[in-house]
Amino acid sequence: MYTVKRVAELAGVSVRALHHYDAISLLRPAHTGTNGYRYYDRENLLRLQQILIHRELGIPLAEIADILDDPGFDRLEALMKQRERIAGETQRLSGMLRTIDRTIAELKGDRAMKDADLYTGIVDPKKQAEYERWLVDTYGPDMADRIAQSKAVMASQPEGAMQQQMAELEPIERGLAEAMQRGIAADDPVNDALIEAHRAWVGKMWDKPCPPQAYAGLADMYLAHPDFAARYEAIAPGFTIWLTEAMKSWAARQG
Amino acid sequence: MYTVKRVAELAGVSVRALHHYDAISLLRPAHTGTNGYRYYDRENLLRLQQILIHRELGIPLAEIADILDDPGFDRLEALMKQRERIAGETQRLSGMLRTIDRTIAELKGDRAMKDADLYTGIVDPKKQAEYERWLVDTYGPDMADRIAQSKAVMASQPEGAMQQQMAELEPIERGLAEAMQRGIAADDPVNDALIEAHRAWVGKMWDKPCPPQAYAGLADMYLAHPDFAARYEAIAPGFTIWLTEAMKSWAARQG
DNA sequence: CTTAGGCTCTCACGCCACGTGAGGGTCAAC
DNA sequence: GTTGACCCTCACGTGGCGTGAGAGCCTAAG
Known part of the structure; x- marks a missing residue:
C-alpha cells in the first residue's frame, strides 16, 4: 500500500496529477480509507506506468482510459508497440x-x-x-x-563512420543486383523489402526521411550523373536502369 | 511575401497559431496591409523556424521570445544548450x-x-x-x-564496358586519395594531372567534354548529396571534401 | 459588373492537464 | 498534547492554442 506522495515520488508525477487521474477515473486507488486517504497497490503502479507511457506519446488522458479499459487490451502487445514508437x-x-x-x-x-x-x-x-x-x-x-x-x-564525422555506412549499404545493393540477375522485373513488389531498406539508408544519410517523391527524384539523379551511374553499372550491367526503375516503381506504388 | 496560410503550410503550424504568435508579439509579420492582412517575409520564416525548434524542446513561448529577442543572443551558445537538452x-x-x-x-x-x-x-x-x-x-x-x-x-554500351570504365577510374581515384593522405593540399597544382584525368573520365561518361564550370558544379553535387559523398568518404576519411576542393580549385584556375 | 468561393480579419468562449492556493482534517512521534 | 508532515476537497488560474461566429476582402469565371 502506497500513499499519494509515495506514488508521486516513485513515478515522478505530482500529487495533484494523481488526484486528477482519480477524478477522471483514469487511475482509482485500490483502497480509500474512511478518512478519504488514497491508498495504491502494485497493480495501480503498473497501470500508472502504462498511463505515463501513453501520455508521453501525446495521447489525451480520456483516450488512454479507453485504451487501458478495453477488455481486449493486451499489456504485452501494447508495450511492444510503445517500444517501437519510442x-x-x-x-x-x-x-x-x-x-x-x-x-x-x-x-x-x-x-x-x-x-x-x-x-x-x-x-x-x-x-x-x-x-x-x-x-x-x-x-x-x-x-x-x-x-x-x-x-x-x-x-x-568521426573516422570510419562513413565506411560503416557504406558497409550497411553494400549487402542491400548486392541483394538488388542478384534480384535483377535472377530475372525479377524492376517493378515486381518482391523487391520492396530491399528497396525500402535502400530508402531507409538514404534517409539516414540525409538525416531526414526520404519521402517517395524525393526518392523517385533521387533515381533521376543517379541517371543524370553518369559517374555515379557508372558505379552502379559496375556492380552488374544494366543495373543502373533496373535499380532506378525499381525505385520509381516503388515510389509510384506509395501513392 | 507570404500570406498566413502559405506560412502555415510551409511551417506545418495552424493559422490560429500564427495569429497567436502575433498577438503575444512572438512573431510579428513583416508587413500588415491596410486591410489588416498579415504578410510574412523570409526573415519571419527563419524566426519561425527558431521558434518551432525551441517549442519542440518544451520551452514556453514567453521564454522563447526572451531568448530570441535577447540582443546578446548567441547562436552558438543557444545551439549548445539545445544540443544538451536533446x-x-x-x-x-x-x-x-x-x-x-x-x-x-x-x-x-x-x-x-x-x-x-x-x-x-x-x-x-x-x-x-x-x-x-x-x-x-x-x-x-x-x-x-x-x-x-x-x-x-x-x-x-556493350556488356562489360562499364566495368572497364570503372577500372579506368579506380587508379585515378586511388592516386588522388594517396595525394591527400600524403598531405598535399587540395589546391596544389601538382594534382592537376590526376584531376584532369578525372575530368576526362567524367567527360567520357557524359559523352561530351565537361567544361570547368560544370566540373565545379559536379563537385557541389557530390557535396549536396550525402549518399553520393559517402561513396567517396569510404575511400578515405575526408576524401570527399578534399576531392571537391581539388576539383573546384582546378576549375577556378582554368579562368 | 456581379457573384461565388476561398481567404482573411477580429472577438470571444472552450478545452485539457494540470498548478496553485485556501481552508481544514489526520497521523505518528516526541 | 502539541508539532509538523501529510492528507483531503473545493475552486480558480494558466498555456497554447481549437473552434466557431460574423464580417470584410480578393480573384476568377460568367
Missing part, C-alpha cells in the same frame, strides 16, 4: 542531434570556411555571382545550404 | 526503452522489478512530432535532357 522517437532525436552538430561545426568553422573559399573559390565577385546563379539554375535553390551543411557534416 | 532527451528515452524491456520481462514472469524502476525514463512530457516538414526537391531544370542522354549512353 525507438522511432529516439531516432528522430538523434537525427536532430546530428543536424545541430553540423550546424555548430558550420558556425565554428565559419572563419576557416571563408578562408578556404578565398583559396578555392572563384575570386572575381562578378564571376562568383554568375556561378551561383548557374548553380541555382541547374540544381535548384537551397543548393548552397546543402553544400555548406554537407561540408560541415563530413568534417564532424 | 541529448538529455535521448538519454531519457533510451532509459525508457530499457524500462519497457524490463517490464516486458516482468510480465512474462521472468523476474520482478523494483517499484521505482517501473518509471525510470518515463517522466517529463514532450509533444508529438511534425513529420515531413522539410521536403526535399531541388531537382533543377533540363534534368530530363540529361537523363535521356544518360540512359541512351547506358543502353548503347
Whole structure:
C-alpha cells in the first residue's frame, strides 16, 4: 500500500496529477480509507506506468482510459508497440542531434570556411555571382545550404563512420543486383523489402526521411550523373536502369 | 511575401497559431496591409523556424521570445544548450526503452522489478512530432535532357564496358586519395594531372567534354548529396571534401 | 459588373492537464 | 498534547492554442 506522495515520488508525477487521474477515473486507488486517504497497490503502479507511457506519446488522458479499459487490451502487445514508437522517437532525436552538430561545426568553422573559399573559390565577385546563379539554375535553390551543411557534416564525422555506412549499404545493393540477375522485373513488389531498406539508408544519410517523391527524384539523379551511374553499372550491367526503375516503381506504388 | 496560410503550410503550424504568435508579439509579420492582412517575409520564416525548434524542446513561448529577442543572443551558445537538452532527451528515452524491456520481462514472469524502476525514463512530457516538414526537391531544370542522354549512353554500351570504365577510374581515384593522405593540399597544382584525368573520365561518361564550370558544379553535387559523398568518404576519411576542393580549385584556375 | 468561393480579419468562449492556493482534517512521534 | 508532515476537497488560474461566429476582402469565371 502506497500513499499519494509515495506514488508521486516513485513515478515522478505530482500529487495533484494523481488526484486528477482519480477524478477522471483514469487511475482509482485500490483502497480509500474512511478518512478519504488514497491508498495504491502494485497493480495501480503498473497501470500508472502504462498511463505515463501513453501520455508521453501525446495521447489525451480520456483516450488512454479507453485504451487501458478495453477488455481486449493486451499489456504485452501494447508495450511492444510503445517500444517501437519510442525507438522511432529516439531516432528522430538523434537525427536532430546530428543536424545541430553540423550546424555548430558550420558556425565554428565559419572563419576557416571563408578562408578556404578565398583559396578555392572563384575570386572575381562578378564571376562568383554568375556561378551561383548557374548553380541555382541547374540544381535548384537551397543548393548552397546543402553544400555548406554537407561540408560541415563530413568534417564532424568521426573516422570510419562513413565506411560503416557504406558497409550497411553494400549487402542491400548486392541483394538488388542478384534480384535483377535472377530475372525479377524492376517493378515486381518482391523487391520492396530491399528497396525500402535502400530508402531507409538514404534517409539516414540525409538525416531526414526520404519521402517517395524525393526518392523517385533521387533515381533521376543517379541517371543524370553518369559517374555515379557508372558505379552502379559496375556492380552488374544494366543495373543502373533496373535499380532506378525499381525505385520509381516503388515510389509510384506509395501513392 | 507570404500570406498566413502559405506560412502555415510551409511551417506545418495552424493559422490560429500564427495569429497567436502575433498577438503575444512572438512573431510579428513583416508587413500588415491596410486591410489588416498579415504578410510574412523570409526573415519571419527563419524566426519561425527558431521558434518551432525551441517549442519542440518544451520551452514556453514567453521564454522563447526572451531568448530570441535577447540582443546578446548567441547562436552558438543557444545551439549548445539545445544540443544538451536533446541529448538529455535521448538519454531519457533510451532509459525508457530499457524500462519497457524490463517490464516486458516482468510480465512474462521472468523476474520482478523494483517499484521505482517501473518509471525510470518515463517522466517529463514532450509533444508529438511534425513529420515531413522539410521536403526535399531541388531537382533543377533540363534534368530530363540529361537523363535521356544518360540512359541512351547506358543502353548503347556493350556488356562489360562499364566495368572497364570503372577500372579506368579506380587508379585515378586511388592516386588522388594517396595525394591527400600524403598531405598535399587540395589546391596544389601538382594534382592537376590526376584531376584532369578525372575530368576526362567524367567527360567520357557524359559523352561530351565537361567544361570547368560544370566540373565545379559536379563537385557541389557530390557535396549536396550525402549518399553520393559517402561513396567517396569510404575511400578515405575526408576524401570527399578534399576531392571537391581539388576539383573546384582546378576549375577556378582554368579562368 | 456581379457573384461565388476561398481567404482573411477580429472577438470571444472552450478545452485539457494540470498548478496553485485556501481552508481544514489526520497521523505518528516526541 | 502539541508539532509538523501529510492528507483531503473545493475552486480558480494558466498555456497554447481549437473552434466557431460574423464580417470584410480578393480573384476568377460568367
